[in-house]
Amino acid sequence: MHKTLIVTNDFPPRPGGIQAFLHNMALRLEPDRLVVYASTWKRGREGAEATAAFDAEQPFTVVRDRTTMLLPTPRVTARATSLLREHGCTSVWFGAAAPLGLMGPALRRAGARRLVATSHGHEAGWAQLPGSRALLRRIGEGTDTITYLGEYTRSRIAAALTPDAADRMVHLPPGVDEKTFHPDSGGAAIRAELGLSDRPVVVCVSRLVPRKGQDTLILAMPRILARVPDAVLLVVGGGPYEQDLRKLAHRVGVADAVRFTGAVPWAQLPAHYGAGDVFAMPCRTRRGGLDVEGLGIVYLEASATGLPVVAGDSGGAPDAVLDGETGWVVRGGTDDAAVAGTGERIVTLLQDLELRRRMGERGRRWVEETWRWDLLAERLRALL
Template sequence: MDKTLIVTNDFPPRPGGIQAFVHSMACRLDPGQVVVYASTWKGGQDGDGTEVAVFDAEQPFPVVRDRTTMLLPTPRVTRQAAGLLREHGCTSVWFGAAAPLGLMAPALRRAGARRLVGTTHGHEAAWAQLPASRRLLRRIGEGTDTITYLGEYTRSRIADALTPAAAARMVQLPPGVDEKTFHPGSGGDAVRARLGLAGRPVVVCVSRLVPRKGQDTLILAMPRILAAVPDAVLLVVGGGPYAGELRKLAARTGVAEAVRFTGPLPWEELPAHYGAGDVFAMPCRTRRGGLDVEGLGIVYLEASATGLPVVAGDSGGAPDAVLDGETGWVVRGGSPEQAADRIVILLGDPELRRRMGERGRRWVEEAWRWDILAERLKSLL
């Protein structure tokens, strides 16, 4: 692999799925052949950049932080990226998110890059729907050698905005799952004991608390679930801006005693919290006329790796992360009735849960391991 400059807004310690994706891929490349150019982050408990500095120092490759918290393809940022490319002798570039950073591709090619790869997520599919951003996406496709996509949903929408030649060069590159971290023995029993859930049927949802993810749909489904499984509990794992509304909804719906909120958790505690569930459910839905959509839903695959059956919403690319009827089911996003019906069936059938969980685990091992997907990225670079 040629030496690669990774240009990205999405990089830890800033939290998020794209951040984890880019970092996990970077860590599976040859550390001597990687340089990261990223925005900075003022979050964390200190807010003064200390957390970022400590994180960067622990990485096996150089991380160069821009002074801004949001990299945009401005002349200054483009000059900085071109300077890093030449300084470190990089001949390939990976844009952690193609839009908008991929607009720098022509300038970086002039600076010496021979291979340029832009990775798309969910938001590029939304870009493809609006005339102005659609034109920019087309330029990104023309300037890069390859645009990657998460699954068929995002591919079809993004390809429609590209030239036929750029669309033909698209390659699937989804995030992977660490099957050694997410596994059936991840520590769920200890979490159940600590939360006082031992012996109770547990529906778990691990995700950021925002309206699209569908935690509200699960809360609205709980009366129907409790009518069939009276001791069931919904374990809502994660933090986010929707947390307060969700707590109020649980109280208004009369199910507050059957809904547990963990709040934000460090990443290393998530595998055990998946393992605390009998069923994983995140009935995500598409919002804002298709502009707020699920790109893939790696949480379904992490749950499958943990041996859980999954109930997914039909938003965007979420169905790409489920073998419907084999590893779980896809329901209409925003339908408490459909979510409840599938969850009740799973809670009442241990053999079905076992069969779907085992099939999901095998699927992750066959197709979604990080090492398989990192080799694909290496070949593109």
């Protein structure tokens, strides 16, 4: 019987978009034909208890390594090959191509017939540096296919591969659960809870790090408030940039118009999207292209919720927007032109209910037609 071994660092309860991608795909594979080999989320009793509770709820087998970060070391490679043989797996899915895909040849020798490695944004960064570029080339040669999120990541990763490996790349983006993210997800209750029922709301759902562009939104708020005086920016999520963002809101003089929720449980995210009238995350590329947005699943989740989106132009983010139909792509950054452009698009949407409705409905249809998990999981099954 065909079975698949997933080898990954990116698996819940560790939070994040890649983790959600892997887990959602895993749930759509046959559970008795799946084994997951993953790193431990965090050390200590709390992390161990959360991990054990999560693993116990899964319909498939989860094996945790003692480390918090799997690397293609001899020990980890030996453990992966042992699990492959023990469970009779004939295919392997590397949750992140780099660096775990370097184990491909060893797993092939152990009996794996299909090796699939999924790339995210960081592999595009690897492709720019000589040393990591050579390792990425080895991964392409040692696996059957490297999947990519969108055209941005494909073009940059393909440039580091041999022509044969580049030709074998396959599009496999994350999907959206359209039954979870929908226009009636509970946004009105969140607005009421936060005292925002009668105010236009710009919502940003994301981890708080500089690349995501929450600072651009805060800098744009004076321009937005000048034309939509009761507007509010709802910043949903936690992260290391939060204190800097709070200080920026005070410095710019818009602290009263910016609300921070902190980290929100995953089950409450759909309602927090629904609390907005417009979704905005003007992400930008940093560190010479090494810190880049791979796709931006948040834009698609917002579209599924029926919101128009304002997206930054970092990496593959534009792949998650039909520019002019489901929202707009703006130039990311904190310079005056980028801030003004972002603010102008947001004001236009806040002042035009019919435009918001039209873009939101088009985004919902696009998700249903193209981005549903079931459609994308079928593509993965075929690859495996």
